[in-house]
Amino acid sequence: MKTIEYFKLQAKNLHKDFKTQKPYFDSSLGDNLFEYSPKFFDVDALVTDFEIHENHFTLMNAQHIIARLGGFEKWTVLLKANPEALELSKLLFDNMHKISIEEWDMYISGEQDEKGFLFDDEFKLDIFKAVFADVDGHQSGYDYRLAKRDKPSIENQKIKPMEKKSTIKITTLPLGEKDHKEFIEVADRKFEHTLQSIEHAHPELVRKLWNPEQYIEEVIKADMLPIDRDYALSLVEAFIINNIIDLATEADKESITIN
Template sequence: MTPIEYLKLQAKNLHKDFKTQTSLIDPKLRRNVYEYEPKFFKIDLLVNDFNINEENFKLGNAQHVIAKLCGLDKWTDLSKASPAKIELSILLYTNMDRLEVRDWDEYVSDIESTNSEKLDDDFKLQIFKEGFLEQEQDVFYDDYRLSKDEGTEIEWEIDDPVSSVPTEQICSLPINKKHREEFINEANRSFERIFERVEPEHPEQTRMLWDAEKYIDEEFLKPEMLPIDRDYALYLIDVSLVQYVIGLAVEADNNAVTLN
């Protein structure tokens, strides 16, 4: 099925679950309370998190909820979305147990504000698939679905791989002096941002372990990653540094224990 057909199916399934609704009067609350026998979604969880009006839930309401789970403002956004944005929306939906949409939105916003540049849909999709999702691999959230439909095959449009805008490629290691300098500068900037978020218990010791030059020369780019777009590599530094900085913080903690 096409991506749009897949999302339409999710909305129809959500609407079907709401049709299993039964109600009874709660004497303590003095109002109706509703119960469901859903097959596809955890209705009670959705009602609480999305402030759903249980007394008047139509297919359009179901579509709106699915759109929100896909990182969209409203269902009609799909009609004007690029293929990359639609694919990203479905990835956000199918990986809801591993990430929250707001975390992704904040991540993109941080990149755009730091670099004073708006990311296009293709670049966002690339960052999500090759960096962000791996960063979230050890984080798990409540899944609104009762079961995953992993057997569903989605027919994706084949995009033209040739970009109309030439990009600078890094094709060999070690990288040249110009790239090395800008990568080191970006690594230091990313370290400071991540350092503030991580808030190590032993900040001075963690800083002493940080070596941007060593990270760029020995840890960052690997031969199997080449060729790689230079701009994408700069963005990837921030993604790959998260776990690295956490590792430095853990090492600093271990060193502090040993000294004590």
Template sequence: MNTIDFFKLQSKNLLKDFKRRKPNSDKQNNTWKYEYEPQYFDVLLVMINFNLDEEKLTLMKAQHAIAKMAGFEKWTTLIKASEPDLKIAKLLYENQHKVDELMWLFYLAEVEEMNQTKFDSETKLAICEDAFDREYFDDSVSIDCYLLNKK
């Protein structure tokens, strides 16, 4: 599966999780209208962090949330990104329980400073893959993770 298709699938899975709901039976807790039974995502965390409305969840909004999780400003930026940038985004997305975007950017800035250069996307991808191969990023730091299978 190519990288764009991977992110499209994630968007569809997020929308499916939004639809796995039933009316909230807890009348004391009227913060959420629905109780969710998600399969892939921590739906409540996604809704809180991306300011999503329970009543207006669409594929477009799911795509936007996935793009933001992957480190892009919006979906159109994601689909226009270079293949190395998409592969970096996929690595970071799949390992969001170990590293967030800020940690990655600090790590990259440190490597660029040590080498006194700005790297191209291909080199950044190689650095990212190397960092994960060497287990530079691990799950010792508590990070908000949207993926249920990583919690």
């Protein structure tokens, strides 16, 4: 399903939820209110947080809310967005349980201020994938989707095979020879993949500046011990984009000096 069609479906689902609206009189407030029987979204929370006018909620209104949940100012901006911005928007929508739009805006703004330049949509997309979409453990304040908040039934839990979890822990630093070798291989592989994806103007300079041993020491620190080995590897992959941003900035400065 194309991203635009995906958002259109979400807007239709939200509109359907609003159409379950039933008026009732709240004697404690002395006012007429509405109640809902939604299937897709927490309508009451959306009404409060987005100050929605409940009396005349149209499909156009639903589209506007969905666009906001995807990080766009309004629906027409979403429709005109480039592919990278749309993909990022879908990831923001699908991962609202990990990070809210406000938290993402603050995060990316802070990164841009620290690095001293504005990121394009493709760069933002790479950062989101590396730091949030592909990494568990993040949790935002609220998820407006009902289905994502439902817990599996007891029957499903019984028939679902138990996921095998890692029990290997890293308890001391520096890493042992075997772990050190694997962590370096993972870091090098992720570095090269990420560097190619951002298509930096001076990749050879960035590669020259890359120091996997130093990077791993910066990510895995003594105060984090003991730490699950697989989780530590995921951190090495997740935060490599931040290191590449620093190296890319330094490479840009070097290229200016050389030229």
